[in-house]
Amino acid sequence: MSHLPFIWAAYSIGAVVLLWCAVAPLVHKKSITRDIRRLIQIEESSRDSNS
Amino acid sequence: MFIHKMGSPPWFYNFTGKFIPWLWLIFGVLTVWGLYLGLIKGPADYLQGESVRIIYLHVPAAWMSMLIYMMMAIMAFIALVWRIRIVEILAMTSAPIGAAFTIVTLTAGSLWGRPTWGTYWVWDARLTSELVLLFLYLGVIGLYNAIDEPRKAARAACLLSLVGAVNLPIIHYSVKWWNTLHQGSSISLLGGSSIDASMLWPMLIVAVAAKFFYAANLLTRARVKLLEQDMRKGWVREVLKEKN
Numbered sequence: 001m002s003h004l005p006f007i008w009a010a011y012s013i014g015a016v017v018l019l020w021c022a023v024a025p026l027v028h029k030k031s032i033t034r035d036i037r038r039l040i041q042i043e044e045s046s047r048d049s050n051s
Numbered sequence: 052m053f054i055h056k057m058g059s060p061p062w063f064y065n066f067t068g069k070f071i072p073w074l075w076l077i078f079g080v081l082t083v084w085g086l087y088l089g090l091i092k093g094p095a096d097y098l099q100g101e102s103v104r105i106i107y108l109h110v111p112a113a114w115m116s117m118l119i120y121m122m123m124a125i126m127a128f129i130a131l132v133w134r135i136r137i138v139e140i141l142a143m144t145s146a147p148i149g150a151a152f153t154i155v156t157l158t159a160g161s162l163w164g165r166p167t168w169g170t171y172w173v174w175d176a177r178l179t180s181e182l183v184l185l186f187l188y189l190g191v192i193g194l195y196n197a198i199d200e201p202r203k204a205a206r207a208a209c210l211l212s213l214v215g216a217v218n219l220p221i222i223h224y225s226v227k228w229w230n231t232l233h234q235g236s237s238i239s240l241l242g243g244s245s246i247d248a249s250m251l252w253p254m255l256i257v258a259v260a261a262k263f264f265y266a267a268n269l270l271t272r273a274r275v276k277l278l279e280q281d282m283r284k285g286w287v288r289e290v291l292k293e294k295n
Binding site for chain 1: 108109147155158271287291
């Protein structure tokens with residue numbers, strides 16, 4: 001039995017799982033930054049309309 | 052003084068942001084070096100053949116799965132006793148990283164087991180206790196996300212992670228306490244190692260690289276969690292303005 005497919009499968013799955021683990025917080029950060037900027041815009045526009 | 056500073060979210064955010072890229076860089080260099088020695092330069096095993104190359108992933112991942120849980124439990128204890136929010140966040144953001152390493156451990160181990168043992172899985176004490184570790188991580192993540200108020204959620208999940216720490220000695224000693232298919236330790240800090248140096252060094256280098264992965268990923272996740280929790284606070288807006 002050739003062991004190569006098992007080695008490739010183990011390292012491929014490992015790479016995908018760890019890559020996802022590394023990238024997930026960056027994607028989350030992007031969406032949070034967008035939310036915060038939107039929140040600031042809403043607050044600034046309501047402040048402008050009040051003054 | 053340093054610990055007091057670490058407790059301040061803006062200081063923690065700015066300070067850790069400076070060296071995260073360096074942690075990733077060291078991780079990358081060590082991983083390439085370790086895997087080059089293990090996968091390209093290193094020999095095949097006289098019994099296991101080429102499948103031995105899976106251990107350069109499986110063993111460091113297994114060590115990390117346990118080390119991260121231990122770190123999480125220690126931080127959970129500190130968070131429960133001293134109520135330090137950043138430690139609470141660090142404990143909780145450790146869980147997904149630990150779960151990722153546990154998934155890698157189980158899949159790589161299973162793919163090593165098929166050509167070596169003739170089976171992907173057996174309900175052996177070591178394998179089963181490692182699977183329980185994965186469920187514990189998932190339980191901590193699930194509990195933390197199930198409660199809306201983040202401090203309450205963290206306290207509940209910290210308590211669960213502390214209780215789950217009982218599984219760590221079970222995983223470690225499972226190969227001694229029970230008659231398992233999984234072999235005993237080949238590497239020992241005190242008694243010497245039965246593994247050849249040509250295989251030991253690549254494994255140790257990848258294991259050190261994995262620590263840098265954990266540190267970089269943990270700090271990245273903790274910074275994002277701080278931004279999320281402090282969304283309405285002034286320091287977050289200042290940080291975002293500075294980036295523009």
